[in-house]
Amino acid sequence: GAGVSQTPSNKVTEKGKYVELRCDPISGHTALYWYRQSLGQGPEFLIYFQGTGAADDSGLPNDRFFAVRPEGSVSTLKIQRTERGDSAVYLCASSSLAPGGLAGAQQFFGPGTRLTVL
Amino acid sequence: GQQLNQSPQSMFIQEGEDVSMNCTSSSIFNTWLWYKQDPGEGPVLLIALYKAGELTSNGRLTAQFGITRKDSFLNISASIPSDVGIYFCAGQLPGNRDDKIIFGKGTRLHILP
Numbered sequence: 001g002a003g004v005s006q007t008p009s010n011k012v013t014e015k016g017k018y019v020e021l022r023c024d025p026i027s028g029h030t031a032l033y034w035y036r037q038s039l040g041q042g043p044e045f046l047i048y049f050q051g052t053g054a055a056d057d058s059g060l061p062n063d064r065f066f067a068v069r070p071e072g073s074v075s076t077l078k079i080q081r082t083e084r085g086d087s088a089v090y091l092c093a094s095s096s097l098a099p100g101g102l103a104g105a106q107q108f109f110g111p112g113t114r115l116t117v118l
Numbered sequence: 119g120q121q122l123n124q125s126p127q128s129m130f131i132q133e134g135e136d137v138s139m140n141c142t143s144s145s146i147f148n149t150w151l152w153y154k155q156d157p158g159e160g161p162v163l164l165i166a167l168y169k170a171g172e173l174t175s176n177g178r179l180t181a182q183f184g185i186t187r188k189d190s191f192l193n194i195s196a197s198i199p200s201d202v203g204i205y206f207c208a209g210q211l212p213g214n215r216d217d218k219i220i221f222g223k224g225t226r227l228h229i230l231p
Contacts, residue, residue: 004160033218042122042206042221043161056218091160095217107219109160 002026004110006092012116013082021077021113025094032075033107034067035091043091049075082117089114124207124222131197132230139225140191141207149210150183150190151219156203164205165192202229
C-alpha cells in the first residue's frame with residue numbers, strides 16, 4: 001500500500017514569500033505529525049493532529065507557521081513571510097493508533113519537502 | 119527542552135565490522151526508538167523499546183533500553199554496504215499525550231571500500 005507522501009519534494013522560494021507544504025498520510029491513519037529537520041540535525045516536532053484538530057502545536061516556532069487538516073486526512077503546513085532560517089526539510093508522519101497507548105504508536109514518515117528560502 | 123546526546127557523531131568502518139552507538143539523556147523516557155534515514159528519505163523505524171532493561175534484536179541489529187531509562191544503545195553486527203546512512207536515537211516521554219518523538223542529532227555511518 002501507499003506510504004506517506006509529501007508534495008512538493010523541493011520548494012525554492014524568496015524571503016518574504018508564502019509557502020504551502022502538503023502531506024498525504026497513510027489511508028485511515030488518524031494521527032498526523034509535522035517535524036522540521038535542519039541540516040545535520042535530527043527532526044524536531046512542530047505540530048500534532050488527531051483527526052481534524054491540532055492537539056499539540058507547541059513545536060511551531062512562531063506565528064508565521066500554521067497547519068490545517070480540515071477533513072482529517074490531508075494536511076497543509078503554511079509558512080508566511082518566509083525567512084532564510086526556515087530553510088530545512090519538513091517531514092510529515094502518520095500513525096494509526098491512539099497515542100499514549102501502552103505500546104506506543106509507530107509513526108511512518110514521508111520523504112519530506114526540502115524548503116530553500118533564498 | 120529535553121535533549122538526547124547521541125554518540126559518536128560519525129563512524130568510518132570497514133565492511134564486516136561490528137558497530138556500536140549510544141544515546142543518553144538527562145530525562146527519563148518511556149520509549150526508546152532507533153531510526154535509520156537514507157538520503158532524500160524520511161526516517162524508518164528499526165527497533166522500538168518499551169521497558170527498562172529490554173534487549174531487542176532485528177536481524178543484525180540489537181538495541182537495549184537502559185535500566186535507568188535514560189540511555190540506550192544500538193549494535194550492528196557484520197556491517198554491509200547498505201548499512202550506510204544516518205542512525206537516530208529517539209524517545210518518548212512519560213505522560214506524553216501525543217506520542218511526539220524527540221530525536222538525537224544522529225550518527226553518520228560510513229563504510230570504507
